[in-house]
Amino acid sequence: MIFIDNEGITDPSINLALEEYALRNFKPHQDYLLFYINEPSIIIGRYQNTLEEINLKYTEDKEIHVIRRISGGGAVYHDFGNLNFSFMTDYDVKNLNNFRKFAEPVIKILNKMGVPAEMKGRNDVVANDKKISGNAQFSTGRRMFSHGTLLFDSDLGEVTNALNVKMSKIESKGHKSVRSRVANISEFLTEKMTIEDFRETILTGLYEEKTNFETYKLTKDEWEAVYALRKEKYNSWDWNFGRSPDFNIHRTKRFPIGEIDIRLMVKKGEIVDMKIYGDFFGREPVENIEKVLLGKKYDFDTIHNTLKDLDMNLYFGDIPAAELIHLIYGEDEAITTSLT
Incomplete structure (x- = not known):
């Protein structure tokens, strides 16, 4: 395994650009590890509606970065007390959504330090049932x-100050507040450390876990490419906030794989605009599903025939196509206006 030296950079837009650049451009058939610590920032999941996930005024007043990452999952708060890790490998379908495989070496080290860490739920590491780590993937x-x-x-106080936590997520966890669900690793250590x-x-x-571990320092040209990606993408309003289209149909549901939030604009019985939000994980971009439904009639048979053969595991994780079809056009109550 090769450890990538990020040279102590704490700007989240650079660190996320470095992560994507390394994934797409470094040697194949080689495993890499990247660590980074970000200054105060909110890192938004790829398919989330940014303005509905953050307390915009608070983030602006506190000059907190808001950056979208390329992986799925939910919004997280980073600061100088948060360490981020990234394991980069060749794609293997058996490893997709297998968060345990990648987190296990870290969990093992935490346990040696006296932290009762364990994997729980779809992508969380907890200690005494309090979340100390969240994980996501991209392929x-x-x-x-x-x-x-x-x-x-x-x-941890900034987590609730900077994020707008949805009631559906709180209720699904069976807790009253985010603060009661998270903890710092330092709370479990007997000796203080920075x-x-x-x-x-x-x-x-x-x-100690891996053999032939080495450190890699980027070349000048590689850093220039990272900064170019940062300027083009991670410092872009379009990427970090993106469009939030008008809609007259809004349907949302929390599944075991995460929340799926459907926004549709239907005119004269046809879908003219669509956006899928959520904190799910998948390999393929959900924009493919949005595009295939544009111009289609908003009726059950048309939506069913359009989507029935798609492998939803590639887009959302383990969810049958029938479940998504029912969410888009079901009989339960949705937030709608007239179908003009």
């Missing part, structure tokens, strides 16, 4: 990464 079809957060000594010490402890533990 190009050839390469993939599985990345996650490690809440070491983060300002996040820099923590980073070195995790890295040393991973070195």
Whole structure:
């Protein structure tokens, strides 16, 4: 495994650009590891509606970065007390949504440190049932990464200040507040350490787990390419916020694989605009589903015939096509206006 040196950069737009650049351009058939610590920021999941996930005024007043990542999942808060890791490997369908495989080496090290860490739910690492790490994945079809957060000594109060936590997520977890569901790793340690010490402890533990571990420093040309990607994408309003289209049909449901939020504009009985939001994970972009339904009649048979043969596992994870079809055009109550 090769450890990528990010040179201590804490700007989230650069770190996310570095992660994507390395995934798409570094040597195939080689495993890489990237660590980074971000200054205060909200990292939005690929398919989320940014303005509905954040407290915009608070983030602007506090000058908190808002950056969208290329992986699915939910919005997370980063600060100087949060360590992020990213394992990059060749794509393997058996590893898709297999968060345990990539998190297990980190969990093992945490347990050696006295932290009762374990994998729980679809993508969380918890200690005494409190979340200390969330994980997400992205795949190009050839390469993939599985990345996650490690809440070491983060300002947990900012999580609720900066994020608009949806009631559906709180209710599905069976808890009253986000604060009661998260904890810092430092709370479980018997001896105090800095996040820099923590980073070195995790890295040393991973070195012991893997043979032939080496460190890679980017060349000048590679850094220039990373900064170009940052300027073109991760500093772009279109990428980080994107369009939030008008809609007259709004249907949302939380599944075991995450929340799926459908927005449709229907005119004269046809779908003229569509957007799918959510905190689900998938390999293929849901824009493919949006495009295939544009111009189609908004009736059950047409939607069923259009989507019935699509493998929804590629887009959302383990969900039958019938479930999505029912969400788009079901009989249960939806938020609608007239179908003009």
